[in-house]
Amino acid sequence: MPVIEYGEAWDLQVELVAARRDGRLERDVVLLLEHLPVFTLGRRGGLENLIVSEAFLKESGIPVFHAERGGNITFHGPGQLVGYPIINLQGARLSVTDYVEKLEEVMIRTAADFGVQAERNPMNRGVWVSNNKLGSIGIAVRRGICFHGFAFNVNLSLEPFGWINPCGLHGIGVTTLEQELLQSVSMKQVRKSVRQYFQSVFKVELAMTDISELQRLLKRAV
Template identity: 40%
Template sequence: MNKTIILEDLHQKAYQATWDLQEELFQEIVDIKIQNRRENSILETPNYFLFVEHPHVYTLGKSGDFSNLLLNEKQLTEKGAEFFKINRGGDITYHGPGQIVGYPILDLENFFTDIHKYLRLLEEVIILTLADYGLKAERSPGETGVWFDVGTPFARKICAMGVKASRWVTMHGFALNVNVDLSYFDYIIPCGIKGKAVTTLRNELGVQHVDENEVKEKIQFYFEQLFEATFKIQS
């Protein structure tokens, strides 16, 4: 079981190019697993973790409802945003500058074979990261992601999650709102959930700007702890 995770920060990268890279890494792991089973071999499967910040883009999960996007093609262009229907779970979400997106591409057979546990640990990584800033984030029953003030009229989401898994290999992941412009969420029904607000770490702390590199370091730390993994930085 290989618990080393190759970590690469892509900085700002277009959605399509990043999705292509995810698919490439995902397929590399799957191909090794298929070869191992076909040839009864024990080749080690790699694990990857990509940090990225996307230009303005809306993505719709495979079970999502297109009507949750409130812009037409012309309006998308005017907003400088792209749109993709993709192969993750979940409904619609927004990615853009000031948001930390994490894509773990893991062979879960190196860790544990439980998708529910995987999602809960992803949430826990973010909950613990936010706790370092003195914030009490939590889960919302039946709604994947990380929230504040669940069960109140002030419930608001700070981190969206949507994953794909096949042969116990994962892709896609989470999007944590740090310094993002929340006005772009006005043009969708986030995650298909009506009447729920979204927020940012900057807003919750009441500051002008949050150091995103510091947030990434905290995410790395808690991910290593919870997954009993070791990151190997790839520059």
């Protein structure tokens, strides 16, 4: 999928959740994409963790989007692989905790493919390299259908993270695969690893499609 605005991806998720919930969509869907620069706030808010003025933020041209996912404030931008699984948790026989742990496992295995040892941290869900966050998780569940998901830092600019307390946490850093390896990292290869490990961790087989085909599928499902 291309680099798209956060609001466009959110609209698509909402449509997919409704179609999956109502039975108009028979299969679960996993969106893998990148976002144009945006700050998002979770259910717990997060504007109090913005450490630059709103005037500065406005001048930067980066919008702020309130979402219903869990968690606090974070940043998305090109070079960060975002995954939005639209899954019927009951049908998949997954508890919310199991689901989150599997998302973490996908990111941990992907990082290992590139020689980076990431791990969980009881302080905050997601995956970490020492005191630096490499991947975040923020999900929502609507009538048994999950959406939102994970954000895995590959080669994005970290500067905007310096304008916030990431995930509402103080004294932590944010890192990327590229920063850990001190060399360029191919987003194409990261996507390939994420798809591979999503299939093995969740024990599913993913069929590739694109956003236009999904939109056509949703129109037929009306």
